[in-house]
Amino acid sequence: MAIKFDYPPGATPINPDEAEGLIPAHITLQRELNEYEEANLLEAAEWLFGRRRGDPLEEGFVHQVHERMFNKTWRWAGSPRRSDKNLGVPWIDIAPRLRQMLADVRAQIEYRSYTPEEIAARYHHRLVAIHVFPNGNGRHARLMADLLLSDLGGQRFEWGRGSLIAANDLRARYIAALQAADAGDYRPLLEFLQQ
Numbered sequence: 001m002a003i004k005f006d007y008p009p010g011a012t013p014i015n016p017d018e019a020e021g022l023i024p025a026h027i028t029l030q031r032e033l034n035e036y037e038e039a040n041l042l043e044a045a046e047w048l049f050g051r052r053r054g055d056p057l058e059e060g061f062v063h064q065v066h067e068r069m070f071n072k073t074w075r076w077a078g079s080p081r082r083s084d085k086n087l088g089v090p091w092i093d094i095a096p097r098l099r100q101m102l103a104d105v106r107a108q109i110e111y112r113s114y115t116p117e118e119i120a121a122r123y124h125h126r127l128v129a130i131h132v133f134p135n136g137n138g139r140h141a142r143l144m145a146d147l148l149l150s151d152l153g154g155q156r157f158e159w160g161r162g163s164l165i166a167a168n169d170l171r172a173r174y175i176a177a178l179q180a181a182d183a184g185d186y187r188p189l190l191e192f193l194q195q
Helices: 030-050 059-070 091-110 116-130 137-151 169-182 187-193
Strands: none
Touching: 030 059, 030 137, 059 091, 059 137, 091 116, 116 137, 116 169, 116 187, 169 187
16 A cells, blocks of 8 residues: 655655555555654664764765665665655755765865854755755754764754654645755754754
8 A cells, every 4th residue: 555645744655666665564654754764763773873983064974864764764865866846956966966965065164264153054954955865854964964064073953843844834834944954054053053
């Protein structure tokens, strides 16, 4: 039986080929998928923050973290998307845009262009904007930004102190903050991250 996807505003729909990559066959509801993914994500976060694991500015590690986050849920975990989506750069541009973003962040750190919090917020925004993977990009970018901020000596972000998966006011504020960053205004995102 196929799963019926129920997407909150701003979510990236999974195409039929990607949906075929679902590993657990017992899942038929979005709620069940969310719960299953959450368990997978908690294991990945424990692995990520439990010991020295890799560099959030290395392309291979960006993919490795996504794979760890979704390896029990999706066969394509860690692999870049192969189709265009409602968000993100054209799929053919993912690799060069990701490499450029990582180089830019290295330069921001080297030249202390921004505070560690703003560097991590900009990293998060650009990773979401590229939309490397078929799904899970926001959750992945949040975890990666927390890792980068931790590596820069900061405390993990609050992320509004709630779930950003469900359609609610918190998610709407998060998406509005990302859209403001799309237009070059990072203030709403920084405020949201530190609430």
